[in-house]
Amino acid sequence: MTNLEVQAPAPVDVEGDLASLPGDGARMAPHWVVPDRGASRPVSPALIHGVTVPPASARLLDAMSDYGD
Template structure:
């Protein structure tokens, strides 16, 4: 089945973000979601070979939430 009617965003220059969001909300139930996969935790002792450049360490260390 093909739809020969262009989407409103392409034929109406006044199409708003609110209208687009409304269209997305109406279409969301039609899109299936994959089952959420939660990865198993990994103990820090098994993480080896990760190299973090000193500049990145300083950057993250300077962030209020991580420093």
């Protein structure tokens, strides 16, 4: 059996504050890929149709409290 030496990642501050967010973002940025595409153009509201929400999803959202409660 081989004994592999494994290094633990840096400890994560689960109860972090807003001051830790820039560092978190900087550590995650190399993992994100930006797609090569042009700027999106606005869509006319007349072209947006046919959106349906399943009843179970609507009930779930209706039962959730508003943000900040």
